[in-house]
Amino acid sequence: MASTTDTKNYKLNHTMIRVKDPQESVKFYNFLGLSLLKKLSFPDAKFDLYFLGYDAPGAVSHGKNLFDREGLIELTHNYGTENDPNYKINNGNVEPYRGFGHTCISVDNIQAACKRIEDAGYKFQKKLTDGKMKHIAFALDPDGYWVEVIGRKPLEETEGVKETDVGSYRMNHTMIRVKDAEKSLKFYEEVMGMSLFRTHEAKEAGFNLYFLGYPGEQGPAVEGANTADREGLLELTWNYGTEKDEAFSYHDGNKGPQGFGHICVSVDNLEKACERLEGLEVNWKKRLTDGRMKNVAFVLDPDGYWVEVVQNERFTGQANF
Template sequence: MVRILPMPSFLRPSISSFTFAAASRLPHSLTSYTPTRSLPSFPFGFAVPQAQFFGLNSSKLLKKCNNTMRVTVNGYAAQACTTASPENILEWVKKDKRRLLHVVYRVGDLERTIKFYTECLGMKLLRKRDIPEERYTNAFLGYGPEEAHFVIELTYNYGVDKYDIGTGFGHFGVAVEDVSRTVELIKAKGGKVTREPGPVKGGNTVIAFIEDPDGYKFELLERGPTPEPLCQVMLRVGDLDRSIKFYEKAFGMELLRKRDNPEYKYTIAMLGYGPEDKNAVLELTYNYGVTDYEKGNGYAQIAIGTDDVYRTAEAIKLFGGKIIREPGPLPGINTKITACLDPDGWKTVFVDNIDFLKELE
């Protein structure tokens, strides 16, 4: 079974779970709060006195500015110029307090999946939420509380019992102290083992692969006690160097390691916000000669915390990402988010750290 270590108090404050509600009917769980009337900080040190917001001709302002930021004060919308350089944006991204919050995907039988994850993988059911008016149910599972751990958010849409996982999604990684014993438990519970325990190709780490009831793959990695057993999300990309550059600059991730396996014709890169033995990481895989993948409709997104969704969106745009939800508060909820696609079309949602903590409260 997985051993959980207490999280040190100096770790970044985390943010509770969030999923952007769109046509896919992904849920949004955010408690409302009353925003203050103080003026927002403009990205990268630019500020405008309060008196200047009233009576501004935004159309004229837009003509004069290359970079703009919309603000609202007492119901009046205005545009203000920003003069941030790419260097300033990159420096801010590196200092932003970011952490992988959760990964979202859809399943066909929620109770069956919860049973498998808790009994076979040793996860805990952290919370569950049913939204009958939107015809979906969520379940949050992991190895510790959401404010300090990377967790899974499962989505069950009423009446949908099967999803296409596609060829782009790879697997989730779970660190365990004894892979062989975990595999035996999974077999005893009726789980499907697709790769028996043994050393990874080209390395010494003992691994195994299993599938959950919906066909999502999990890689079991033999590792000593770790504060973050849910340790990886693997996605396939068509240009690894392009993806590494994007995640380093736009997302502020660190390239932790890169390994080429010419014998098996693939290269992997591990990126994240801290050492992979203590934090969840993103594993990107490039298969030689493959530039495009089918994403299916099962896997949804990763959520990441940020101190400022506006600055985050500017960085994403600057470094080649596509914003699919402009930064700002969700209607009726006030938690600020922004959503984007990376160069391969993988979706990520950034959530305001303070707003997210308010939701947990």
């Protein structure tokens, strides 16, 4: 194991969302090309975890240990929800519980990819033909979470292409809304060690988007470069003026009604990383020493979103669970 900690070794490992029926959810994400990499069962606590990620031969994280990857989705299933007619997930996009926005996959040929999803009977929040933005779509998973679909090539280059290869897809980013862009950027850059890869200003619409990530296998990105071919990015959405409203806050997904749970960063040396975070005076949700699970910690970002911190298994040579 590394004797110190270096944020260049960190990875945005996964995004956790709660699901009502794991069979339906796994089926959907399998259809999008993700593989079930690991299932962890905790029958005493009455929940299961399903870790899914892109693992085709050409995938960025192909063949790696679970926590040595980027862009995974962790599905959390609490036993019995699938049989409860009153159980409903908060997808993060409905007032007054907005906060988490979506996950996003980048694909080879966006028209063909969207047609394939539609032909399989899955619904869309926004089709390519809806609205002004003709180059992005939002599919809906079985719980109503939004999954953005973007193309890695310009739209005109894929016009009329009928084939799509799910083995080439990437889990590109996770979007969360933030109240104060300055505070959130400071946290994710200075505290969590991410780099700002791209900024998109939509002044007329009154919002900015910030794409952050770690160098990972693909190396550092140049500010302003196309990030569609990467995996494991974090997108912060800032709507102008929210930072001036003292009463304004986003829903973290962990208070009722629940949905999104957390993002997770894997690190080279878990104890040293937590010591570093302690020195930066972070707000803790759970320290390593708290509770039964001594191999995970949770810090809180400026909006109260949970950020899990776990050991990257590549540095220890043994599985975390």
